[in-house]
Amino acid sequence: MKIENAVVLVTGANRGIGLAFARELLARGARKVYAAARDPSTVTLPGVEPLQLDVTKPEEIAAAAAQATDVTLLINNAGIAQPGGFLAQDSEALARRIFETNFFGVLNMSKAFATVLKTNGGGALLNVLSAASWINGGELAAYSASKSAAWSLTNALRHELAGQKTQVLGLHMGYVDTDLTRGFDVQKSSAEEIVKRALDGLEAGADEVLADTLTQQVRQGLAAPRPVYLPQTN
Template identity: 85%
Template sequence: MNIKDAVVLVTGANRGIGLAFAQALLARGARKVYAAARNPSTVTLPGVQALQLDVTNPEEVAAAALHAADVTLVINNAGIAQPGGFLSEDSEAVARRIFETNFFGMLNMSKAFAPLLKANGGGALLNVLSVASWVNGGELAAYSASKSAAWSLTNALRHELAGQKTQVLGLHMAYVDTDLTRGLDAPKSSPEEIVQRALDGLEAGADEVLADALTQQVRQGLTAPRPVYLPQAD
């Protein structure tokens, strides 16, 4: 997938990783960037087209597909998180809310835009996932579960869309220095670093990008004698 002259839609493009994607896409020569956000007035980056889009709202997803019918790359970046485990009193409500954005929102966008990508030559989907797709320690239980589901969705879409020559890339990373992780005391990558590696992988034809060292370590640890997703001895 070539970025130069591409027409791209980025969800959650008003801040964090989404904003970094929009900036990098313009720098790499994208012909048009639709910067989608629930409140388009928060999109202030020059050179993009602000687009109102709540990925949990089917009517807004359908309207976005009509407006951005020339799209060749969709970046499913919109996501939310909330601390807490599954035994918390409000865990069911929290899980439903997070899944609506992180899983069903990605599904809504993929279904709406897959026919447009086909009509425009195939193009690509880039789904922003997480190292939490593979490991759930309970601190962000619903978020981790939603990212596991989004990883499975991404893997299925890769098979379903192969016939129309749509590249599907899953982006995995650990902590990134954004509003989402502001309260976490842990080493963090910059959004710009993550986005550069993601777009390099996209242009190289990759199916997955493991965008930082911790993610690469965790991926290797999935096949350890005691896999990293199990409690580890002190």
């Protein structure tokens, strides 16, 4: 899919990776960019159209689909994370909260906009996933599980939307330098770098983009004699 002249809706577009997507889309000649956020007043990027959208609220998703009927590319970027393992006291409540955004938000947005994309010629759907789709060390247990579920959802949507010629791309990356990872003392990619690789892949017709070295290593490690998702011994 070509970005030039596309009409794009980006969820969580007021900061981080979503804001980087909005900037790069405009730079590549997108005709219109809907910048969706829970509070549209936080969308300050010139040239975009702010859109109120909390992906955990079905009524706001329906309103967005009714308003943005010209969308040809949906980028499901909105996501949340919180440290904690599954044996923590609050793990069930935390998992439910994270899944509402990271899985059900993606599911419901994709359902709401599938017909919009079909009407506009097929277009494309880009889901922001993670290297955590494939590994879960327990530090971000619910987040990793939600990204695994979103990866499976993305794979299913690719099959279900093939008949209407909608391209479905899954974007995987490691740590990115955003507010979400501010407290993590690890090597991070820039949001701008990740977004450029994602959109390059989209325009090349890719199904999946492994946007950094860490993600590529994790993916290769899935087929190792002792797969990378298992505890590693020295």
